[in-house]
Amino acid sequence: MAALQRLQPVRRVAVSGGTHGNEMSGIYLVKHWLREPSALQRDSFSATPFLTNPLAIERCVRYVGRDLNRTFTKQFLNSKAARDEPYEVQRAREINHLYGPKGSAEAFDFLFELHNTTANVGACLIASAQDNLLPMHMCHFIQTHCTPGYYPILLYNLPDQETYSISSVAKHGLAFELGPQPQGVLRADLFTQMGALMACALDFIDLFNKGTTFPAFEMEAYRFIGSVDYPRHPDGELCAAVHSKLQDKDFLPLRPGDPIFQTFSGEEILYQGHTTIYPVFINEAAYYEKKIAFNKTEKCSLSIPALQRE
Amino acid sequence: MAALQRLQPVRRVAVSGGTHGNEMSGIYLVKHWLREPSALQRDSFSATPFLTNPLAIERCVRYVGRDLNRTFTKQFLNSKAARDEPYEVQRAREINHLYGPKGSAEAFDFLFELHNTTANVGACLIASAQDNLLPMHMCHFIQTHCTPGYYPILLYNLPDQETYSISSVAKHGLAFELGPQPQGVLRADLFTQMGALMACALDFIDLFNKGTTFPAFEMEAYRFIGSVDYPRHPDGELCAAVHSKLQDKDFLPLRPGDPIFQTFSGEEILYQGHTTIYPVFINEAAYYEKKIAFNKTEKCSLSIPALQRE
Structure with a gap:
């Protein structure tokens, strides 16, 4: 068993909503917290809410020029302002200035x-x-501790890959990804659930800051290993949809030979891999342009050592 | 009982997909039929598939300049081309030229x-x-005749209101509205269902053309009577979401005193009407900008006389 690990207390906390401007739960939670900040206050700290991509939020689109949540890399954060650069590059530098700089002691x-x-x-x-x-x-x-439910953990970074999402600007970060919810739609159930997740996470930080010892444990997680594109005609147009038997089955096992697509003419396309995988982000609207029908993950067991503040 | 009605045979039929460029079932069905037109052929006619709003489809947005499906009115169809007009006004005139003109014998x-x-x-x-x-x-x-299921009928026109949708360009028209499906997402189940609806409708036209007598009947329908906006802060921002108890309850009765919204602070807002209504298009993404949280309908019984071709 690994020894107890110690980390510095967590004082400066930010909550970003609307990194993608048509993902409504975070946008309306942040707008609500900006009017009524008490929900983000705890004894040992107060979290700062902010809208990440105001221009995309105003237009209710994922992004204006490029995906902001793929822009927090050295290449963009260290670039010089240019007149023709995408809006999101400028915004990423601003956010890095406000809540980072990424990788620094001031973050x-x-x-x-x-x-x-x-x-x-x-x-x-x-x-x-x-x-x-x-x-x-x-x-x-x-x-x-949160309302009974299933809270799968996804590890998105490939080995040796640079982190690129907004939370990588701070020393620590976590994303809450709630679905299914159409782009541009706010569902009351997901709004409430996301608020509850946030409250639980802030309670955890408060307990940590107050010196609680969190024992070691084993946990299950899903590790990103790659993605699968839609079948296409030679001209690049889709010729199939995600199979009905795969649709909505995120985090469930997909075995070699299981159907993954059905062509528009009615044929089944089967999964040709050699091992069982766990697809996630199946048929995500924003991933059509990224040529991703679903992401592949493998299930893994993690041993996490005990934790306490310094 | 009203006497048998006679109508001319139906020879020229068109099928439009992508009037809204992010509604994927119709877009991919039309793209499929353009490659393989046999599904739209019957003994007595062949239907012509076409993509309605190519620019919006390319960008995967509802529209580029204005909602095309509110643009088939005299005001727009009879307007002169202008340099700064929305793309959809020009496209509506083109479609009216190809499949209309609206209200004419040539349509x-x-x-x-x-x-x-x-x-x-x-x-x-x-x-x-x-x-x-x-x-x-x-x-x-x-x-x-279609696969067992529930196929509610919605009558969208208010009395004395001019028709404005694309199908009003032809002598007769019908819209298939399938949901729930997020914008920009193609679900195999809805793709298949929409294809089956289309096949059934074309079979009906073929039988009609061949002289089948369709007896008189009674039917139930939902008649549009108005809409309800989201509750808002004084600055116009939403302060509530559709209530979890109303979400997904399209075509079900809403009674005076039933909850319709929940504010972001957690309060319930109740329906203040005096009669039972049947909400539809509850929490439709595209209706946020139209200030519509849901449409109100009333249920009605219709007596439809028998029909045969001339």
């Missing part, structure tokens, strides 16, 4: 990202990798 | 519109009004 301690997907992922908790202990303990706390 | 006999909504309307059949017998018989034929 915020924790940054939450609030997202929605059209896929049936339920209430999914997304961390970049397992080596950042604070988010992993937060996930475990949510799984054991 | 196509029948025009189908294929739509999706984020609301839980199921497979809804939308006609402008009950006085156009051919679509009403077609609806009845679908209800009695």
Whole structure:
């Protein structure tokens, strides 16, 4: 068993909504908290809510020039302002200035990202990798303390890949990804659930700050390993849809030979892989342009050491 | 009992997909039929598929300049081309030229519109009004001959209101509105269902053309009577979401005193009307900008006389 790990207390916390301007739960939660900030206050800190991509939110689109949540990399954050650059590059630098700089001692301690997907992922908790202990303990706390439910954990970073999402600007971060919810729609049930997740996460930080010892534990997670594109005609047009038997089956096992697509002419296309995988973000609206019909993950078991503040 | 009505045979039929460029079932069905037209052929006629708003489809947005499906009115169809007019005004005139002109003897006999909504309307059949017998018989034929299911009929036109949708360009028309489906997402189940509806409707036209007598019948329909906006802060921002108890309850009775909204602070807002209504298009993504949280309908019984071709 690994020894107890110690981390500095968490004082500066930010909550970002509307990194994608048509994901409504986070947008309306942040707008609500900006009017009534008390929900984000705890004894040991207060979280700062902010709207991430105001121009995209105003137009109710995912982004204006490029996907903001793929723009928090060195390439963009260290670039010089240019007249013809996408709006999101400028906004990423601003956010990095306000809540980072990424990788520095001055960066915020924790940054939450609030997202929605059209896929049936339920209430999914997304961390970049397992080596950042604070988010992993937060996930475990949510799984054991939040309203009974299924809170799958997704690890999105490939080995040696640079982190690119907004939460990577702070020292620690976590994304809440709730679905299914259509783009541009606010569902009361997901709004309430996202608010409850946020409250539970802030309670965890408060307990951590107050010196609570969080014991070691084992947990299950889903690790991103790649993606699968839609079948296409030679001219690039789709020739099939996600199969009805795969639709809405996020985080469930997909075995070699299982159907994954049905062509518009009615034929089935089967999964040709050699191992069981766990698809996520199945038929996500925003991923058509990224040529992703679903992401592939593998299930893994993690051993997380005990944690306490310094 | 009203006497048997006679109408001319239906020879020129068009099927429009992508009047709204992010409603994917119709878009991909039309793209499929353009490659493989046999599904639209019957003994007595062949239907012509076409993509209604190519620019919006390319960008995967509802429209580029203005809602095309509110643009088939005299005001727009008779307007002169202007340099700064919305793209959809020009496109409406083109479509009117190809499949109309609206109200003329040269117009196509029948025009189908294929739509999706984020609301839980199921497979809804939308006609402008009950006085156009051919679509009403077609609806009845679908209800009695298509795969067992619920096919509610919505009459969208207010008395004395000018028709404004694309199908009004032809002599007769009907819209298939399938939901829930997020904008920009193609679900295999709805794709298949919309294809089956289309096949059933074309079978009906073929039988009609061949001289089948369709007896008189009684039917139930939902008549549009108005709409309800979201509650808002004084600055116009939403302060509430559709109540969880109303969400997804399209075509079900809403009684005075039933909850319709929940504010972001957690209070319930109740329906203040004096009669039972039947909400439809509850929480439709595209209606936020139209200030419509849901449409109100009243249930009505219709007596439809028997029909045969001339």
